[in-house]
Amino acid sequence: GQSLEQPSEVTAVEGAIVQINCTYQTSGFYGLSWYQQHDGGAPTFLSYNALDGLEETGRFSSFLSRSDSYGYLLLQELQMKDSASYFCAVRRGNNRLAFGKGNQVVVIP
Amino acid sequence: IAGITQAPTSQILAAGRRMTLRCTQDMRHNAMYWYRQDLGLGLRLIHYSNTAGTTGKGEVPDGYSVSRANTDDFPLTLASAVPSQTSVYFCASSESGATDTQYFGPGTRLTVL
Numbered sequence: 001g002q003s004l005e006q007p008s009e010v011t012a013v014e015g016a017i018v019q020i021n022c023t024y025q026t027s028g029f030y031g032l033s034w035y036q037q038h039d040g041g042a043p044t045f046l047s048y049n050a051l052d053g054l055e056e057t058g059r060f061s062s063f064l065s066r067s068d069s070y071g072y073l074l075l076q077e078l079q080m081k082d083s084a085s086y087f088c089a090v091r092r093g094n095n096r097l098a099f100g101k102g103n104q105v106v107v108i109p
Numbered sequence: 110i111a112g113i114t115q116a117p118t119s120q121i122l123a124a125g126r127r128m129t130l131r132c133t134q135d136m137r138h139n140a141m142y143w144y145r146q147d148l149g150l151g152l153r154l155i156h157y158s159n160t161a162g163t164t165g166k167g168e169v170p171d172g173y174s175v176s177r178a179n180t181d182d183f184p185l186t187l188a189s190a191v192p193s194q195t196s197v198y199f200c201a202s203s204e205s206g207a208t209d210t211q212y213f214g215p216g217t218r219l220t221v222l
Contacts, residue, residue, distance in 0.1 A: 041215075042199060042213035042214060042215050042216055043152065043199070043201075043211075043213045044213070045210040045211065045212070048210070087151060087152065089152075094157065094159055094165060095140045095157070095159060095203055095205060096142075096154060096157055096167065097142075097154070097211060098154070098168070099144075099151045099152040099153070100151055101149060101150060101151040102151050
């Protein structure tokens, strides 16, 4: 089976750093993805970790520890446009993704 | 067309009616997916297709059917809609193989009364 745990909501000021955690339990693990979704919009891909370690893409970084079944997304230099929901997703066989329930980030001035 | 399109954008449907949600992509991706998104539950996979002519069941397939007659189109059919199928439905596609990125359509908001 599989389950993904994500905290529900965080509020932070512009310029701050936010870390969104994700723990998972699943069979058939290939990697951990992160998606961003603005209110009323479609999810968009942010990053993917297949191996342990840190992946950096601009202001966003993602980390994976396979031995701990844990990953996180780090949002740096927060901007108002980063207000959105962030989902971790476990990549399983057959290119399928199993999504967590998401974490809403609210950025305030 | 650029990316994935879905139709209709929104629909109100009487329970018991049949409904087909349409999804078309122009990226020549082999794999396509249907998700439903409900408040507090994230995205749940309904059905998927790794290539034209094949389909598979996801986490919540009951009450839904799909077909994949060609690479571009992946319609989702509700044979007899029920109120619990009220949701936002997203279609997505990805290249098969090592790449992981899924590209999502704009979604269809479906209300079943």
